Amino acid sequence: MKTLSLIYTLSAGIVLLTSTTLTNAGGKFKVCADPLNPPYSSKKQDGFENKIADLLAKELKQTVEYTWFPQRIGFIRNTLMAPVDDKSVDSKDFKCDIVMGLPTGYDLTETTIPYYRSTYVLLIAKGRGWDDITQDAAQLTNVPLARQEKLKIAMFDQGPGTIWLQKSGLLDYGIPYQTMSGDDENNVAMQLDKDFKTKKIDMVIIWGPMAGYIISQSPKNSYTVIPMKSTPGMQFDFPISIGVRKIDKERKAVLDRLIVANAKKIKAIISGYQIPLL
Secondary structure (H helix, E strand, O other): OHHHHHHHHHHOOOOOOOOHHHHOOOOEEEEEEOOEEOOOEEOOOOOHHHHHHHHHHHHOOOEEEEEEOOOOOOHHHHOOOOEOOOOOOOOOOEOOOEEEEEEOOOOOOEEOOOOEEEEEEEEEEOOOOOOOOOOOHHHHHHOOHHHHOOOOEEEEOOOHHHHHHHHOOOHHHEEEEOOOOOOOOOOHHHHHHHHHHOOOOOEEEEEHHHHHHHHHOOOOOOEEEEEOOOEOOEOOEEEEEEEEOOOOHHHHHHHHHHHHHOHHHHHHHHHOOOOOOO
16 A cells, blocks of 8 residues: 555654644543444443544644544534634644544545454354365355255344345345344444344354454353455455544554554554454
């Protein structure tokens, strides 16, 4: 990636500086986050995005301050783009300045260089009659029809996993889930973990960080993890960045440099959550 290579080159000769836009918040590193979204973030601040935000804030000698809001439709409008004073139309004092964990190139924000890349995986609970599926998700398409009919695979209302099920002729065996459920007590990963344990489902094609959370909630070797393979017509791996307001170029530049300078520490944090990294 040309942009990434350029930043790496420049960072060798650049001392990390805090810009005026970053220090205007009075020493606060203002993050917009979901209060119940493991393994990403929570009010307990035990998610991996909480820890990465902490790391970056300390590099800037700032303190993390959160604006909590469920990460659903309207999240950016109600957090990153929301002024502290709702009546002040031209206010430049916003509730928060940074959104962790957005897809690189997300259209509602400016995004930094990626700080990690993960992939969707096929996650299969062991001991449910599918222990021979270990190499490729395509193995599911080759089992006898009578066995396919026993599939209990979670299926979302959108996403590459659902498209794969459709193209593979397995959509009829999917157990439907909503990407945004509106549940105040469980996020998607928490609900899937519960449903695995009650045997409502035996498998799911799920984004890497959420797979890592589910794995972490059970004894070691409880699951088979098969990375999904991207093809020219279907992408399963994606880069993830930090989002800022589109006009906030200085903040983006500072965060880009911080990501480069702390790449090893960031990777160590993410790896600690059993998240598959590419």
